[in-house]
Amino acid sequence: MGYKKPSFIENIAEKVGIIPDLHKENYQKFDGDMRQFSDDEVAQMYQNFPPPDKWDDWVEYNPKVWPRKEKKTYQIVPTTCFNCESACGLTAFIDKETQEVKKFEGNPYHPGSRGRNCAKGPATINQITDPDRILFPLKRKGKRGEGNWERVSWDEALDTIAARIRKAIKEDRHNEIAYHVGRPGAEGFMNWILPSWGIDGHNSHTNVCSSGARFGYNLWYGFDRPSPDHSEAKFILLISAHLESGHYFNPHAQRIIEGKMKGAKLATMDPRLSNTASMSDYWMPTYPGTEAAVLLAMALIILQEGLYNRKYLENWTNWEEYLIARHADKKITFENYIAAMIDEYAAYTPEFAEKESGVKAEMIREIAIKIGEAGERFASHNWRSAGASNLGGWAVARNLHFLTVLTGAVGAKGGTSPNSWNKFKPQVHTAPKPQKKWNELHFPKEYPLAFFEMSQLLPHLLKEGRGKMDVYFSRVFNPIWTYPDGFTWMEMFMDESKFGLHTALTPTWNETAFFADFVLPMGLASERHDINSYATHGGTWVAFRQPVLREAARRNGKHITYTYEVNPGEVWEEDEFWIELSWRIDPDGSMGIKEHFESPYRKGEKITIEEYYQYIFERVKGLPETAKKEGLTEFQYMAKYGAFEIEKGESYKKNETPLTKDQLKGTVVDKKTGVIRKNGKDIGVMVEGKAVVGFPTPSRKNEFYSQTMVDWKWPEYALPTYIKSHIHNDVLDKSKGEYVLVPTFRLPTLIHSRSANAKWLVEISNRNPIWMHPDDAAKWNFKTGDLVKMNTDIGYFIDKVWVTQSMKPGVVACSHHIGRWRREQDKTGNRWATNTVNIENNEPGKWKMSTKSGIKPFESNDKDSKRIFWKDGGVHQNITHAVHPDPISGMHTWHQRVRIEKPEPDEKYGDIFVDTNKSHEIYKEWLAMTRPAPGPNGLRRPLWFKRAFKPDESTYYIDKEK
Numbered sequence: 001m002g003y004k005k006p007s008f009i010e011n012i013a014e015k016v017g018i019i020p021d022l023h024k025e026n027y028q029k030f031d032g033d034m035r036q037f038s039d040d041e042v043a044q045m046y047q048n049f050p051p052p053d054k055w056d057d058w059v060e061y062n063p064k065v066w067p068r069k070e071k072k073t074y075q076i077v078p079t080t081c082f083n084c085e086s087a088c089g090l091t092a093f094i095d096k097e098t099q100e101v102k103k104f105e106g107n108p109y110h111p112g113s114r115g116r117n118c119a120k121g122p123a124t125i126n127q128i129t130d131p132d133r134i135l136f137p138l139k140r141k142g143k144r145g146e147g148n149w150e151r152v153s154w155d156e157a158l159d160t161i162a163a164r165i166r167k168a169i170k171e172d173r174h175n176e177i178a179y180h181v182g183r184p185g186a187e188g189f190m191n192w193i194l195p196s197w198g199i200d201g202h203n204s205h206t207n208v209c210s211s212g213a214r215f216g217y218n219l220w221y222g223f224d225r226p227s228p229d230h231s232e233a234k235f236i237l238l239i240s241a242h243l244e245s246g247h248y249f250n251p252h253a254q255r256i257i258e259g260k261m262k263g264a265k266l267a268t269m270d271p272r273l274s275n276t277a278s279m280s281d282y283w284m285p286t287y288p289g290t291e292a293a294v295l296l297a298m299a300l301i302i303l304q305e306g307l308y309n310r311k312y313l314e315n316w317t318n319w320e321e322y323l324i325a326r327h328a329d330k331k332i333t334f335e336n337y338i339a340a341m342i343d344e345y346a347a348y349t350p351e352f353a354e355k356e357s358g359v360k361a362e363m364i365r366e367i368a369i370k371i372g373e374a375g376e377r378f379a380s381h382n383w384r385s386a387g388a389s390n391l392g393g394w395a396v397a398r399n400l401h402f403l404t405v406l407t408g409a410v411g412a413k414g415g416t417s418p419n420s421w422n423k424f425k426p427q428v429h430t431a432p433k434p435q436k437k438w439n440e441l442h443f444p445k446e447y448p449l450a451f452f453e454m455s456q457l458l459p460h461l462l463k464e465g466r467g468k469m470d471v472y473f474s475r476v477f478n479p480i481w482t483y484p485d486g487f488t489w490m491e492m493f494m495d496e497s498k499f500g501l502h503t504a505l506t507p508t509w510n511e512t513a514f515f516a517d518f519v520l521p522m523g524l525a526s527e528r529h530d531i532n533s534y535a536t537h538g539g540t541w542v543a544f545r546q547p548v549l550r551e552a553a554r555r556n557g558k559h560i561t562y563t564y565e566v567n568p569g570e571v572w573e574e575d576e577f578w579i580e581l582s583w584r585i586d587p588d589g590s591m592g593i594k595e596h597f598e599s600p601y602r603k604g605e606k607i608t609i610e611e612y613y614q615y616i617f618e619r620v621k622g623l624p625e626t627a628k629k630e631g632l633t634e635f636q637y638m639a640k641y642g643a644f645e646i647e648k649g650e651s652y653k654k655n656e657t658p659l660t661k662d663q664l665k666g667t668v669v670d671k672k673t674g675v676i677r678k679n680g681k682d683i684g685v686m687v688e689g690k691a692v693v694g695f696p697t698p699s700r701k702n703e704f705y706s707q708t709m710v711d712w713k714w715p716e717y718a719l720p721t722y723i724k725s726h727i728h729n730d731v732l733d734k735s736k737g738e739y740v741l742v743p744t745f746r747l748p749t750l751i752h753s754r755s756a757n758a759k760w761l762v763e764i765s766n767r768n769p770i771w772m773h774p775d776d777a778a779k780w781n782f783k784t785g786d787l788v789k790m791n792t793d794i795g796y797f798i799d800k801v802w803v804t805q806s807m808k809p810g811v812v813a814c815s816h817h818i819g820r821w822r823r824e825q826d827k828t829g830n831r832w833a834t835n836t837v838n839i840e841n842n843e844p845g846k847w848k849m850s851t852k853s854g855i856k857p858f859e860s861n862d863k864d865s866k867r868i869f870w871k872d873g874g875v876h877q878n879i880t881h882a883v884h885p886d887p888i889s890g891m892h893t894w895h896q897r898v899r900i901e902k903p904e905p906d907e908k909y910g911d912i913f914v915d916t917n918k919s920h921e922i923y924k925e926w927l928a929m930t931r932p933a934p935g936p937n938g939l940r941r942p943l944w945f946k947r948a949f950k951p952d953e954s955t956y957y958i959d960k961e962k
């Protein structure tokens with residue numbers, strides 16, 4: 001940019017005195033006027049972030065009074081962003097005079113984000129200053145959901161909840177206690193808390209998010225998430241829009257661009273022309289649910305063209321096992337393996353893939369060749385998107401990894417590694433034994449392979465009388481709004497025999513908190529402690545989210561006992577909350593809980609938050625030495641810089657790590673498979689005569705052939721395959737106006753339910769119309785802004801049409817993150833983004849919602865609240881979706897078959913209708929598609945499958961438990 005000549009408008013504005021005359025002679029030359037600098041000089045300045053030795057006394061001019069020069073002195077304290085899982089580094093600028101946080105910028109010392117953020121990072125300032133935020137613990141008055149609340153003390157909340165948990169545990173009702181998490185926080189923290197209580201009480205949002213893709217990856221190599229090395233890749237294939245809006249948005253986006261700048265080609269599969277697709281070299285607008293077929297066609301081309309990595313396939317896939325199981329008549333030779341694979345996939349020609357997906361065969365062929373040529377430098381990612389949207393969506397990730405295996409890019413530089421190779425695992429000071437309980441409300445027998453808890457079915461399982469939740473925590477979690485079938489959640493929340501005591505731990509009001517008994521305000525990014533570590537690239541790092549005012553106070557010599565002493569109101573953090581709660585559940589130590597919450601440094605005393613983190617940081621490889629050089633403790637180092645780089649970026653090919661002499665003592669090698677066993681457990685595999693760790697699968701290799709799928713009654717899916725989706729073109733009746741609705745994408749400035757308190761973000765994005773191609777719009781005679789009735793399997797919603805060429809013809813889409821609401825009786829919250837709605841339930845199971853008013857300006861201590869110009873808060877679409885759990889992975893399959901109609905004259909924008917009786921019937925239809933446990937040996941789940949909060953092995957055997 002640099003100095004520009006004044007525009008015509010600027011000239012007039014200066015002349016009539018609306019703005020100062022910025023262009024008079026020498027005006028630009030005064031100290032600090034950025035406009036005298038060239039583009040290069042400005043770029044250099046951005047690299048010159050305040051150096052850490054000045055973080056306690058940093059002087060800047062106040063930009064609000066520019067061109068007047070007013071100095072402001074700040075203390076700069078690092079933390080991490082809490083607005084998506086990436087946990088990018090932030091630095092809080094604290095006004096030294098007022099001790100208020102004034103702004104957030106990136107943290108250049110964070111190895112994942114390297115000083116950069118997306119819009120949601122700096123918008124943390126909106127969230128912490130939101131006039132509608134919850135500042136004190138609240139308890140409901142009157143009936144649940146009526147909207148009346150009274151302020152209570154933390155002591156009252158803690159004692160009430162602790163007493164109820166104590167009673168449940170003492171009465172052996174462990175499975176009636178659950179912690180249900182939306183946005184996770186600290187790595188490993190709840191793995192300490194919940195097993196200490198001895199409960200199988202963890203529930204998550206993963207089955208409406210990522211478990212489909214996780215399942216597909218896991219079947220191959222025992223790891224459930226990919227870590228693509230984008231910046232070193234030669235070819236990048238994204239299934240969905242990661243660069244702009246998906247998982248690891250900013251850390252991945254910056255590395256994808258780096259890769260591109262070094263010459264990598266980028267291909268994106270997405271029916272929408274997303275921002276990512278628009279920046280790609282190839283856009284493949286696949287018909288939703290056909291991605292797995294396209295990937296198999298690419299695999300076939302790589303095999304036919306001989307572009308596969310022979311050495312990798314020979315050493316690192318279980319090909320002998322496959323030939324023995326499927327081609328017993330053939331000799332076990334590598335050539336026969338390749339020939340058999342070509343035969344298996346002969347039908348998946350590019351022409352077949354074109355017929356299924358609508359993507360041209362030539363493009364599929366060209367990309368396949370390019371992937372084959374990239375070889376080990378092929379990076380790819382599938383997270384939610386197609387893996388989270390279709391019956392059999394897990395096959396998308398499985399087939400994508402097939403390409404990674406064929407090219408030998410698994411764990412290679414510029415390839416795609418398992419995410420655990422690039423992730424730090426904290427070691428806490430105590431190791432509670434795994435719980436001896438299995439909670440069938442989380443893992444019912446019908447879904448033995450479900451990769452995570454069947455959380456979307458919880459209300460249906462309760463409705464059926466399979467159990468109850470006596471003490472239930474919803475933690476930064478909003479199922480009434482985020483999940484499908486929110487009205488069934490609402491029905492269950494209103495029934496106290498189903499949900500006994502519901503505590504909502506949340507930084508902001510949400511639709512689920514309206515139906516809680518306690519609403520406990522939790523801290524945002526700059527108000528809480530958490531450890532973060534994510535697979536953003538080929539290195540490993542650990543970051544520290546911390547309450548910045550507490551750290552500033554510590555540096556200024558003040559002692560703080562609890563974080564709520566420095567946070568706004570009595571907003572607390574969860575770490576201290578859980579420690580206090582656990583202490584109160586077992587005050588005399590007789591239940592064996594209290595001992596896990598004692599200090600590792602002061603016997604018998606309650607652990608403090610500094611002690612908890614100091615213990616972990618002392619055990620981070622390389623951190624003690626680095627901290628010592630600066631004369632700091634490990635905790636002080638992390639509090640000062642906010643992050644530490646454990647490994648720089650050479651975490652490749654870890655499967656080839658040799659087993660040590662100690663590890664090899666007392667092992668036996670399976671003569672047939674080469675698997676190395678010790679004390680009944682597999683610990684490695686022989687490859688080229690060497691004993692190496694391999695992958696955590698039964699064969700210790702990538703499993704092209706899955707005996708697990710055969711053993712668990714799905715032999716038809718023993719190999720990577722294509723499963724036709726529940727919204728495949730064959731099942732839609734176009735003559736009735738049936739379409740597939742893609743409801744899974746997000747706008748890049750929004751988060752599921754926590755951006756409604758960030759005014760800048762809502763100002764940018766505040767509507768969720770139906771994306772429709774002009775050809776479809778013409779067929780229906782729709783123009784942009786016309787009302788459209790979207791009929792789902794259980795009801796309908798009325799939205800507006802947006803006619804755009806960015807949508808694949810024959811498919812419609814609606815963003816996932818808008819349509820927030822509150823009722824008139826509810827506490828005012830999120831007024832930047834919520835419609836006021838009326839909800840009626842005049843007949844059992846029949847629910848109607850209508851919008852009474854949209855978003856309006858309001859009076860508050862933030863002047864911007866009077867300047868709101870947007871009125872339309874969008875429509876809550878998810879609540880009209882039925883639950884569709886994939887019968888194998890358990891993933892909710894988000895895509896919807898919808899029937900498009902013109903609304904009746906009396907139907908209005910935002911109207912919603914749902915019949916929860918129908919939704920329960922649909923739950924049963926999908927349940928009937930399952931093949932329940934037991935599997936081999938009376939198991940309820942394969943022992944080698946990961947499970948969050950894995951219970952004691954004895955609980956895996958159904959009969960033994962009896």
Ligand code: SF4
Binds near residue numbers: 122248251
């Ligand atoms: S990508 Fe954006 S929202 Fe996510 S952690 Fe980074 S700055 Fe925050």
